Amino acid sequence: xxxxxxxxxxxxxxxxxxxxxxxxxxxxxxxxxxxxxxxxxxxxxxxxxxxxxxxxxxxxxxxxxxxxxxxxxxxxxxxxxxxxxxxxxxxxxxxxxxxxxxxxxxxxxxxxxxxxxxxxxxxxxxxxxxxxxxxxxxxxxxxxxxxxxxxxxxxxxxxxxxxxxxxxxxxxxxxxxxxxxxxxxxxxxxxxxxxxxxxxxxxxxxxxxxxxxxxxxxxxxxxxxxxxxxxxxxxxxxxxxxxxxxxxxxxxxxxxxxxxxxxxxxxxxxxxxxxxxxxxxxxxxxxxxxxxxxxxxxxxxxxxxxxxxxxxxxxxxxxxxxxxxxxxxxxxxxxxxxxxxxxxxxxxxxxxxxxxxxxxxxxxxxxxxxxxxxxxxxxxxxxxxxxxxxxxxxxxxxxxxxxxxxxxxxxxxxxxxxxxxxxxxxxxxxxxxxxxxxxxxxxxxxxx
Amino acid sequence: xxxxxxxxxxxxxxxxxxxxxxxxxxxxxxxxxxxxxxxxxxxxxxxxxxxxxxxxxxxxxxxxxxxxxxxxxxxxxxxxxxxxxxxxxxxxxxxxxxxxxxxxxxxxxxxxxxxxxxxxxxxxxxxxxxxxxxxxxxxxxxxxxxxxxxxxxxxxxxxxxxxxxxxxxxxxxxxxxxxxxxxxxxxxxxxxxxxxxxxxxxxxxxxxxxxxxxxxxxxxxxxxxxxxxxxxxxxxxxxxxxxxxxxxxxxxxxxxxxxxxxxxxxxxxxxxxxxxxxxxxxxxxxxxxxxxxxxxxxxxxxxxxxxxxxxxxxxxxxxxxxxxxxxxxxxxxxxxxxxxxxxxxxxxxxxxxxxxxxxxxxxxxxxxxxxxxxxxxxxxxxxxxxxxxxxxxxxxxxxxxxxxxxxxxxxxxx
Numbered sequence: 103x104x105x106x107x108x109x110x111x112x113x114x115x116x117x118x119x120x121x122x123x124x125x126x127x128x129x130x131x132x133x134x135x136x137x138x139x140x141x142x143x144x145x146x147x148x149x150x151x152x153x154x155x156x157x158x159x160x161x162x163x164x165x166x167x168x169x170x171x172x173x174x175x176x177x178x179x180x181x182x183x184x185x186x187x188x189x190x191x192x193x194x195x196x197x198x199x200x201x202x203x204x205x206x207x208x209x210x211x212x213x214x215x216x217x218x219x220x221x222x223x224x225x226x227x228x229x230x231x232x233x234x235x236x237x238x239x240x241x242x243x244x245x246x247x248x249x250x251x252x253x254x255x256x257x258x259x260x261x262x263x264x265x266x267x268x269x270x271x272x273x274x275x276x277x278x279x280x281x282x283x284x285x286x287x288x289x290x291x292x293x294x295x296x297x298x299x300x301x302x303x304x305x306x307x308x309x310x311x312x313x314x315x316x317x318x319x320x321x322x323x324x325x326x327x328x329x330x331x332x333x334x335x336x337x338x339x340x341x342x343x344x345x346x347x348x349x350x351x352x353x354x355x356x357x358x359x360x361x362x363x364x365x366x367x368x369x370x371x372x373x374x375x376x377x378x379x380x381x382x383x384x385x386x387x388x389x390x391x392x393x394x395x396x397x398x399x400x401x402x403x404x405x406x407x408x409x410x411x412x413x414x415x416x417x418x419x420x421x422x423x424x425x426x427x428x429x430x431x432x433x434x435x436x437x438x439x440x441x442x443x444x445x446x447x448x449x450x451x452x453x454x455x456x457x458x459x460x461x462x463x464x465x466x467x468x469x470x471x472x473x474x475x476x477x478x479x480x481x482x483x484x485x486x487x488x489x490x491x492x493x494x495x496x497x498x499x500x501x502x503x504x505x506x507x508x509x510x511x512x513x514x515x516x517x518x519x520x521x522x523x524x525x526x527x528x529x530x531x532x533x534x535x536x537x538x539x540x541x542x543x544x545x546x547x548x549x550x
Numbered sequence: 551x552x553x554x555x556x557x558x559x560x561x562x563x564x565x566x567x568x569x570x571x572x573x574x575x576x577x578x579x580x581x582x583x584x585x586x587x588x589x590x591x592x593x594x595x596x597x598x599x600x601x602x603x604x605x606x607x608x609x610x611x612x613x614x615x616x617x618x619x620x621x622x623x624x625x626x627x628x629x630x631x632x633x634x635x636x637x638x639x640x641x642x643x644x645x646x647x648x649x650x651x652x653x654x655x656x657x658x659x660x661x662x663x664x665x666x667x668x669x670x671x672x673x674x675x676x677x678x679x680x681x682x683x684x685x686x687x688x689x690x691x692x693x694x695x696x697x698x699x700x701x702x703x704x705x706x707x708x709x710x711x712x713x714x715x716x717x718x719x720x721x722x723x724x725x726x727x728x729x730x731x732x733x734x735x736x737x738x739x740x741x742x743x744x745x746x747x748x749x750x751x752x753x754x755x756x757x758x759x760x761x762x763x764x765x766x767x768x769x770x771x772x773x774x775x776x777x778x779x780x781x782x783x784x785x786x787x788x789x790x791x792x793x794x795x796x797x798x799x800x801x802x803x804x805x806x807x808x809x810x811x812x813x814x815x816x817x818x819x820x821x822x823x824x825x826x827x828x829x830x831x832x833x834x835x836x837x838x839x840x841x842x843x844x845x846x847x848x849x850x851x852x853x854x855x856x857x858x859x860x861x862x863x864x865x866x867x868x869x870x871x872x873x874x875x876x877x878x879x880x881x882x883x884x885x886x887x888x889x890x891x892x893x894x895x896x897x898x899x900x901x902x903x904x905x906x907x908x909x910x911x912x913x914x915x916x917x918x919x920x921x922x923x924x925x926x927x928x929x930x931x932x933x934x935x936x937x938x939x940x941x942x943x944x945x946x947x948x949x950x951x952x953x954x955x956x957x958x959x960x961x962x963x964x
Contacts, residue, residue, distance in 0.1 A: 126866070133790070135631060137628055137629070138607065138624035138628055139608070139868055140608065140610065141610070141623065141624045142609050142611045142620065143612070144610075144612065145612050146612065157588060158589075159588065159590065160589075160591075161589060161593075163593050163594050163612040164594075173590045176590070177590045178588060179586070179660075180586030183585070184585050184586070208627035212628075230790075267791060267792050274903045275903075276792075276900050276903060316928075343584065346584065347676045408585050428589075429579075429587040429589055463900070464895070465898060466894045466895040466897070466909075468720050469676075469721055470711070470719070470720045472720065472911060472924070474895035474898070474907075474926075475895075475898060476895065476906075494900060494903075494907065496898070496907025496908070496926065498909050525581075546907045546928050
């Protein structure tokens with residue numbers, strides 16, 4: 103690769119270049135529209151040099167040349183303290199072939215979406231609007247470094263989401279279901295009738311649901327919520343760039359949860375929705391399973407080349423980017439609680455007055471250990487039975503306190519897809535785990 | 551190599567109405583954490599929209615070659631819709647939105663890094679972010695629109711926390727942006743940081759009781775009010791029943807909200823929108839009443855309402871409705887000692903109903919000089935606006951919000 107040689111000639115101690123070609127298709131079907139929202143190809147490169155102890159990047163939609171090397175060197179100022187882990191030479195090609203082909207035309211795909219729309223409206227005459235968004239993103243990535251690493255990866259992430267808004271008298275309810283996979287045409291990978299049932303249940307819950315009185319509750323977190331908790335409340339705190347200013351760093355080796363609690367970030371899982379698949383990361387590093395918490399003890403952090411060197415930790419393969427326009431930062435892949443010994447029935451039956459949290463509306467965390475999630479599907483639990491649906495529940499708390507309050511973990515296990523935002527970059531991730539029982543979880547209702 | 555005008559002509563020859571949207575970005579970004587991550591970015595791309603017999607086709611790419619074929623594929627699959635129309639030209643009064651070249655921006659960043667170093671002596675800085683960019687937008691269509699604008703923007707943001715004897719404060723985030731390199735108002739930041747240092751110098755306390763009224767700073771309003779209001783004031787969402795607002799509804803007689811893309815130096819100032827139509831100042835809430843929803847060509851035709859010229863887009867997307875800069879005017883003055891300065895988790899809100907339940911990590915008592923922990927704020931957009939009792943202090947520009955701090959009752963703060 104000529105530009106890498108040029109970088110070395112100009113004094114770079116390390117250089118790498120990422121080429122990315124994304125073939126993108128987005129279709130949108132609403133109550134009365136059917137459009138191709140996006141259809142195109144995004145193509146560019148990101149050249150990175152380590153020059154006099156500083157990083158400099160040049161990213162462009164053009165072809166790389168000598169001027170780009172000079173541009174990268176020109177912006178490589180800083181405190182000359184960058185030290186990284188170097189990797190041995192390697193050549194590899196990874197192609198993740200879909201199990202279900204994308205061999206339908208755009209029109210046929212829109213036809214499939216139209217049928218789903220009709221089925222959504224047949225769920226209830228209270229549904230007034232629907233938004234179905236389908237996407238498929240074909241990735242072709244090439245990575246080259248001055249270490250003589252040459253890695254090529256091809257894979258496809260695709261998915262769909264359905265948002266329905268229903269109205270009953272003056273009450274408006276809004277619910278969504280989203281699915282994504284790396285295993286092929288998502289309308290065949292997933293059972294659409296199951297998706298529609300879930301949507302109906304959520305709409306009904308929003309329209310009939312009661313608001314909950316704010317306070318501390320025994321909560322059963324279902325796998326979707328457990329996944330967001332694993333991702334937001336723990337995973338982000340374990341990303342080494344955030345960890346060094348957060349609450350986990352100084353607790354490495356310390357027990358912060360019961361011994362039946364383990365949390366893992368994994369580069370690949372044989373599960374449809376584990377879309378955080380990252381066989382090699384965007385620094386050309388092989389991914390490995392990383393136990394953030396192992397048997398209740400803070401074990402290790404997620405790293406890139408810089409933080410592996412900084413922490414003296416074996417590389418984990420967590421350096422990722424949205425595309426060539428961004429610097430490489432530490433991101434999760436598929437993050438989950440490992441499963442335990444209890445059945446779902448055993449977990450729920452002795453809850454006298456609690457809340458079952460089924461599906462999140464998103465979440466956020468801070469390095470000081472506070473987290474906040476919105477919940478779109480939740481139910482009261484009374485005397486071990488699921489009773490009234492609740493609407494617009496929010497939960498919040500301190501991660502360490504909440505981890506300490508985990509009382510049971512179920513055998514069930516499920517991964518859900520998501521897109522994680524950090525520093526303006528969005529990457530596909532998987533999140534999940536079993537059902538988990540937590541005591542004294544702070545629930546903030548809409549009305550006190 | 552194919553150029554924009556060739557693509558437009560070729561589309562026209564094939565009987566399509568066509569529009570090319572081009573964006574060309576030249577940007578220097580410096581991110582400083584434990585390591586510096588410095589980038590020089592050059593990004594050029596094109597979005598091609600074509601229409602024939604009410605059918606819409608779209609394609610995008612970093613090159614113009616083959617875009618028309620891709621757009622025709624999209625069009626063939628699309629549903630006929632008589633409101634798919636490209637706009638015709640209207641007179642534009644050009645603003646001066648480029649105040650510096652990228653090389654000057656790079657020099658300014660180096661100056662700002664020194665300022666960041668000074669802040670590092672005051673508090674524990676977690677990250678600094680510097681960004682200088684030049685953006686060229688060009689829109690050409692077969693109906694006669696041919697507009698072009700150069701814009702500049704400089705951004706400085708800093709995230710820090712404060713350690714006292716017993717705890718670390720939540721992360722505090724400060725942000726300044728301006729189109730004009732000379733108008734980046736960072737001088738007051740040190741005063742704010744000194745105030746935070748004083749307040750978070752002691753251990754935070756728990757709120758003892760639910761509060762009935764609090765002061766939201768411009769920054770907190772930019773984080774909470776702007777995203778919820780932006781979604782709710784879209785004509786698309788109004789037409790589709792996805793907003794809590796009704797036209798003509800009185801929200802709060804004390805309140806006026808204006809969408810102003812012509813505000814000099816603000817984040818979303820522009821001479822024309824993303825369909826090439828002249829920017830307009832739109833009064834959305836007048837004397838407390840919802841008088842207008844923001845629209846673009848498609849939704850104004852479909853809903854039979856005024857086109858407010860409020861399209862936004864990148865080259866990889868179709869135009870969509872968006873607020874530009876929001877200006878909030880409140881008649882009465884008021885005060886409250888409990889200040890909310892930062893909220894998190896707004897993206898978990900229900901944007902169709904306006905209901906939210908968020909965490910407010912940065913809350914303090916102005917009078918007693920103490921900070922609070924574990925504060926949650928819940929309610930709805932309407933309750934938030936209805937509950938505005940008055941303003942406090944002068945208007946400030948934070949992101950795309952130009953507003954004073956507001957005293958608000960009627961949301962749950964506990």
